[in-house]
Amino acid sequence: MLKTFDIVLIGVMTAMATVTYTIKHRAEVKLEEVHRLESEIKLEKDTIELLKADWALVVQPNRLERLVNNYSNELKLQPTLSTAIVQPSELPMLRSQLPPETVADAKDVSKDGGAKTASGKVKAAAASKNGDTTDAEIRKAIADVAAAPAPRPVAKAPSLLKRKKQEVDNIATGSVDE
Numbered sequence: 001m002l003k004t005f006d007i008v009l010i011g012v013m014t015a016m017a018t019v020t021y022t023i024k025h026r027a028e029v030k031l032e033e034v035h036r037l038e039s040e041i042k043l044e045k046d047t048i049e050l051l052k053a054d055w056a057l058v059v060q061p062n063r064l065e066r067l068v069n070n071y072s073n074e075l076k077l078q079p080t081l082s083t084a085i086v087q088p089s090e091l092p093m094l095r096s097q098l099p100p101e102t103v104a105d106a107k108d109v110s111k112d113g114g115a116k117t118a119s120g121k122v123k124a125a126a127a128s129k130n131g132d133t134t135d136a137e138i139r140k141a142i143a144d145v146a147a148a149p150a151p152r153p154v155a156k157a158p159s160l161l162k163r164k165k166q167e168v169d170n171i172a173t174g175s176v177d178e
Contacts, residue, residue, distance in 0.1 A: 099142060 057063070068077055 093139065 068075075
């Protein structure tokens with residue numbers, strides 16, 4: 001009986017040694033991977049520092065002024081006027097800030113088949129096309145439409161509604177995607 005117990009203990013010790021070696025080997029492989037990743041990170045950081053230094057050299061005012069003087073005949077550059085800078089209030093609205101679109105009621109159609117100009121968006125779109133309206137006036141026209149009670153939707157083809165919405169977004173507000 002003692003020999004059987006000894007053989008079982010030897011088997012258990014061999015299994016434990018095998019498990020211990022496997023765990024040690026996996027830990028060494030993970031450690032090598034960590035060292036490889038750390039060296040890649042260091043290489044990327046060094047590359048970023050090198051690119052920042054290169055950028056600092058490229059955008060030096062003296063260098064840029066020399067380039068402007070050398071290529072002024074070809075580029076025809078002029079200084080930017082302070083009045084040419086756009087204020088944040090003059091920028092077009094983002095699409096997320098636009099009021100929800102409403103479909104014109106059947107009563108809003110005039111005798112000649114066109115929509116009434118009181119609908120706001122059509123008025124703003126027509127004025128914007130002609131260049132008669134500023135962005136502030138267009139925003140006010142859209143705000144007036146948003147403040148008015150929503151008309152009852154008219155059944156139209158989905159493709160027509162989608163096309164009309166794109167036209168209004170692009171023409172009336174000059175809005176941009178976020």
